[in-house]
Amino acid sequence: MKEKSRVNDIFVICYSFLIFNIAFTSILPKVVVNAITLITFTITMLLTIRTITFIFNDIIGLPFMLFLCYILLTVLSTHFNKGGFFSTGATSSTINYIMILITIFLGIIIISAFGKLKSFLLVIFFVELAYCLLNDVTFLPNYRAFIASQAYLLNGKFQVAYAHLDLLALYFANIYAKNLKMKKKILYSLIILALIVNLLVNCITGIVGLLLFIIFYFFCSKKLLRQPLFWLVIFIICSSVPFVYQYIIDSTFYQNFVIGSLNRGLTMTGRMNIYKAVPYLMYNHWHWGYGYGTSYAVVNGLISMPNMQNGFMELVVQVGLITTTFFILFVLAVIKSVRFEKNIITLPFLCLVYVYTILSSFEITFSITFFFICMIIYVLSRKGMERNDSLNG
Secondary structure: OOOHHHHHHHHHHHHHHHHHHOOOOOOOOHHHHHHHHHHHHHHHHHHHHHHHHHHHHHHOOOOHHHHHHHHHHHHHHHHOOOOOOOOOOOOHHHHHHHHHHHHHHHHHHHHHHHHOHHHHHHHHHHHHHHEEEEEEEEHHHHHHHHHOOOOOOOEEEHHHHHHHHHHHHHHHHHHHHHOOOOOHHHHHHHHHHHHHHHHOOOOOHHHHHHHHHHHHHHHHOHHOOHHHHHHHHHHHHHHHHHHHHHHHHOHHHHHHHHHOOOOOOOOOOOOOHHHOOOHHHHOOOOOOOOOOOOHHHHHHHHHOOOOOOOOHHHHHHHHHHHHHHHHHHHHHHHHOOOOOOOOOOHHHHHHHHHHHHHHOOOOOOOOHEEEEEEHHHHHHHHHHHOHHHHHOO
C-alpha cells in the first residue's frame, strides 16, 4: 500500500510539473513546451475516463458549462474567419489553445479527484520559485545587457514581473493549504525580490501589480472581493480605456503623475495611437473577431503595433464580442462560487484575478495563466482540499 502511495505521489509531482509548464510562463524551449502540451493532453484524456463520474457528479456547474461555451465559440470564431487575409496559422493556434485550456481544467479536476491538491499547489510553487530564481541569478549580474536585449529566461519583462507576482500568491496559497504560520522573513523576501526585479527590468506594471495585490490581500474586504458585481464594475472601467483614452490623458492625474512623476509620454507609450485605430481595426469583425492567434498579424499588419495594449480589446480582436461575453460570464460565475468559510485558500488567487483585471487596462493579462487562476478557484470552492477515497483505493 505504501509502495502504491509512493508511486501515486511521484506521478502527481510529474503531472503537476507538466501542467505548470503549459499554464505558466516556462523557461523551457518552445518546442519542449509544445511536446509537453501534447503529452499532458493525452495523459489527461486517459485519466478523465477514470474520473468521469467525479467530474459529472461533483464538478460540473455553471462555470464549467460557461467554460465549454467559451471554448466552442473560440473554435467558431476561427472557423468563421477561415480563409481570411490574417487567418494563416489561426487554426493550429486555436487547437493548441483549446488543448491547453481543456488539459488545465480537467487536470486540476483530476488532481482534486485523487485528493492531491495540496501536493499540486506545493509543486507549482517550487517550480515557479525555481524558475524565478534561475531567471534572477542569470539576469542580475548582467542586468544591463538583459534589459537591452529583453531576452530573459522568462521571456519579456512583463512575464518576469507576473511570475514573481504569481510566486507570492502561491506562497500564500500553500500557507493556507498546509495550515502553517506565515513566516514574515519569507514573505518580505519574496516582496522585496519582486520589487527589486521589477525596478531593474523597468516594469512599472509589475510594481503596480505588486502594490495592488498587497492592497487587495491585506486591506480589502473579503466579502467585497467575492461579489461578482464588484469585479464587473472594475472590468467595465478597465475595458473602457480604449474608448475614453482622450479623457484619461487630459486628466490632471495623468498630466501631473504619469507625465510629470513617472516621465511617461503623452501617447501612453504609443497606446493612444492603437486606441484611435479601434474602429478601423474592428470594422466588420466585432462579432467574431479575426480568429484566435491572429492578434499580432492583425494589429502589426494594419497599424504596425504588437498588440492592442488592453486585455478586453485583445480578446475582442481575436474572438469577438460574443465569445468575450462568455469569458466575462465565466469569470463572474467563478467569483460567485467562492466560499471563504469553506476554503480561505482561494483568497490569494482571487486577489490575482482583480490585479490582472486592473492591469488589463493597459496590458494583455487575460492569458492562459488567468484561466488557470479562475479554474483553481472554482475547483477549490467546489470541492475544497478533501480527498476522494474511492479513487485512491
